[in-house]
Amino acid sequence: MKVEVEGEPMPNSTKQPMTGADLLVQLLAEADVDTIFGYPGGAVLPIYDALYRNETSFKHILSRHEQGSIYAAEGYARVTGKPGVVLATSGPGATNLITGITDAMMDSLPLVIFTGQVANKVIGTDAFQESDVLGITTPITKYNYQVKDLADLPRIVNEAFHIATTGRPGPVVIDIPKNISEEVSAKKFKKDFYLPGYQPTMKPNPLQIIKLAEALSKSKKPVVLAGAGVLFSKASEQLKQFVEKYELPITNTLLGLGSFPGSSPLALGMAGMHGTYAANMALYECDLLINIGARFDDRLTGNLQHFAPNAKVAHIDIDPAEIGKNVATAIPVVADAKEALNALLDTTVEMPDHEAWKTHLQNNKEQYPLWHERPEELISPQWMLQEIHKITNGDAIVTTDVGQHQMWTAQYYTFDKPNRWVTSGGLGSMGFGFPSAIGAQFGSPDDLVISISGDGGFQMNLQELMIVKEWNLPIKIIILNNQALGMVRQWQESFYDERYSESLLDMNPDFVKLAESYGIRGVKVEKEEDVPSVLRDIFTYDGPVLVDCRIVRKEKVYPMIAPGKGIHEMIGVTK
Numbered sequence: 053m054k055v056e057v058e059g060e061p062m063p064n065s066t067k068q069p070m071t072g073a074d075l076l077v078q079l080l081a082e083a084d085v086d087t088i089f090g091y092p093g094g095a096v097l098p099i100y101d102a103l104y105r106n107e108t109s110f111k112h113i114l115s116r117h118e119q120g121s122i123y124a125a126e127g128y129a130r131v132t133g134k135p136g137v138v139l140a141t142s143g144p145g146a147t148n149l150i151t152g153i154t155d156a157m158m159d160s161l162p163l164v165i166f167t168g169q170v171a172n173k174v175i176g177t178d179a180f181q182e183s184d185v186l187g188i189t190t191p192i193t194k195y196n197y198q199v200k201d202l203a204d205l206p207r208i209v210n211e212a213f214h215i216a217t218t219g220r221p222g223p224v225v226i227d228i229p230k231n232i233s234e235e236v237s238a239k240k241f242k243k244d245f246y247l248p249g250y251q252p253t254m255k256p257n258p259l260q261i262i263k264l265a266e267a268l269s270k271s272k273k274p275v276v277l278a279g280a281g282v283l284f285s286k287a288s289e290q291l292k293q294f295v296e297k298y299e300l301p302i303t304n305t306l307l308g309l310g311s312f313p314g315s316s317p318l319a320l321g322m323a324g325m326h327g328t329y330a331a332n333m334a335l336y337e338c339d340l341l342i343n344i345g346a347r348f349d350d351r352l353t354g355n356l357q358h359f360a361p362n363a364k365v366a367h368i369d370i371d372p373a374e375i376g377k378n379v380a381t382a383i384p385v386v387a388d389a390k391e392a393l394n395a396l397l398d399t400t401v402e403m404p405d406h407e408a409w410k411t412h413l414q415n416n417k418e419q420y421p422l423w424h425e426r427p428e429e430l431i432s433p434q435w436m437l438q439e440i441h442k443i444t445n446g447d448a449i450v451t452t453d454v455g456q457h458q459m460w461t462a463q464y465y466t467f468d469k470p471n472r473w474v475t476s477g478g479l480g481s482m483g484f485g486f487p488s489a490i491g492a493q494f495g496s497p498d499d500l501v502i503s504i505s506g507d508g509g510f511q512m513n514l515q516e517l518m519i520v521k522e523w524n525l526p527i528k529i530i531i532l533n534n535q536a537l538g539m540v541r542q543w544q545e546s547f548y549d550e551r552y553s554e555s556l557l558d559m560n561p562d563f564v565k566l567a568e569s570y571g572i573r574g575v576k577v578e579k580e581e582d583v584p585s586v587l588r589d590i591f592t593y594d595g596p597v598l599v600d601c602r603i604v605r606k607e608k609v610y611p612m613i614a615p616g617k618g619i620h621e622m623i624g625v626t627k
Contacts, residue, residue, distance in 0.1 A: 073102035073233040079209045089121040093141025095168025098233035116515035120487040122152030127488030130474045132495040135162040142168040143181030154192040158478030162221035171231040185227040194222030206243040219252030220371040256387035261395045269402035271340035273409045280307035281345015287390035288470040303331035305346045307477040310467035324352040326459040329420035336620040343367045345389045348378040358618025368392045433603040437464040448500040453485030453509030456538035459609040483512030493525045507533040517570040529598040567598035578602040
């Protein structure tokens with residue numbers, strides 16, 4: 053595939069001189085950007101001045117920390133499929149973005165990040181607020197640029213949006229020295245780009261599709277594993293048709309939740325470290341594993357020696373580097389998930405005979421469901437999430453931070469629709485959940501957005517409450533408060549002889565008063581009997597609310613695959 057864009061003169065470049073910053077603002081509008089998340093500083097003052105002086109078709113969201121900006125951009129990208137756009141200054145502004153850039157790289161989220169830089173003539177002199185943005189971000193971006201000549205800016209911007217959103221999505225950084233932003237020119241600048249070394253394979257090899265069809269027709273124990281690649285390719289409908297056509301059992305990765313209706317009788321639930329017994333045993337016992345858009349990470353597979361030991365593995369992925377990286381693959385299919393599924397739907401496959409397998413898996417679902425106990429005091433977090441699912445009909449966009457509450461939400465809030473689930477998967481970034489809800493709400497302003505966090509992770513970016521107040525975003529912030537770094541505490545209890553080293557948060561702020569100090573309504577709930585009325589109240593309230601929900605302090609996430617164990621060696625499967 054040849055990627056080439058016709059070069060057109062910039063609309064007013066011959067009529068009136070414009071600065072590089074003005075040109076950038078114009079290019080962003082032409083890229084159909086509607087929202088930018090950012091924070092000003094010295095090296096980007098020309099760009100912020102251009103935002104002030106020019107009428108723009110997009111809005112700028114001022115975070116209170118650059119990490120809040122980039123997590124919000126990730127939430128926006130996750131629910132819209134459009135690239136999240138971030139703007140930060142040089143030095144500490146850029147370095148404050150590093151965790152978010154890494155997070156987006158690992159979870160394949162399309163971002164275009166603009167960082168300011170000191171002037172070209174002082175780069176490399178340790179100038180004030182200089183940092184080696186290219187060097188720092190090279191291993192954590194899909195691609196990065198530093199603009200050396202204003203004439204290159206239009207091409208670079210257009211390339212960046214193309215690279216971020218095509219193939220396997222990912223973050224792209226554009227580092228703009230201050231002198232480039234300030235330079236004035238009336239020259240014609242073209243936007244042509246041709247990337248002969250970047251040609252993602254979209255359509256599958258027909259012979260590989262035939263091989264997969266043949267393997268499916270002979271299989272007695274097939275299972276589908278659907279990952280986030282299905283969501284990125286907008287292939288949820290094709291996946292549903294394929295699975296239902298051949299009545300295939302299906303499980304999801306953490307980030308693939310919502311790509312197939314979780315309430316379907318064919319759905320086995322999430323697989324992996326805290327996956328369901330039915331899902332994990334299906335992966336262990338299957339004879340054909342069809343992986344669509346997942347990367348076989350360690351939290352999914354457990355000990356690789358015990359992962360799908362008797363299965364022929366077929367792996368559909370747009371990134372050839374993922375195929376065979378962790379799990380030996382008999383049928384590699386390098387392609388976009390939607391293109392591959394369409395090809396499979398167009399291929400005649402003899403209906404596999406796997407009734408006994410389906411019955412076996414259904415028995416596993418019925419005999420070993422997820423379970424939890426109801427306490428006499430405080431609140432069961434699992435029950436709380438079931439109540440939230442019930443009152444929202446499972447239609448909300450749900451964001452989480454990282455830890456126990458994240459796993460409980462994945463287990464107990466069943467997603468039937470795509471792009472309603474926003475969480476940090478590969479990097480596991482605490483502090484992600486709340487700012488990502490802000491981005492999700494800007495991306496889907498008419499949808500109900502719920503931010504579920506622990507009391508630890510919420511405090512990492514609580515300063516972004518100011519955005520919620522400023523824009524009156526009707527986000528419902530629910531803190532599952534166990535006065536601990538819950539997952540750390542669980543591991544210390546299970547594997548470190550209950551030595552709770554720095555994991556108990558006996559001193560927390562009053563979250564209700566904290567919310568009120570930002571002008572946001574706060575509610576505290578400590579008894580299960582009060583939960584239904586509190587939930588009805590907050591979900592009918594037209595505005596943001598923070599709920600401090602006091603849950604059982606020592607509740608654990610089960611089932612669990614202990615470190616070093618196989619996917620079939622779960623603990624906590626039954627009471």
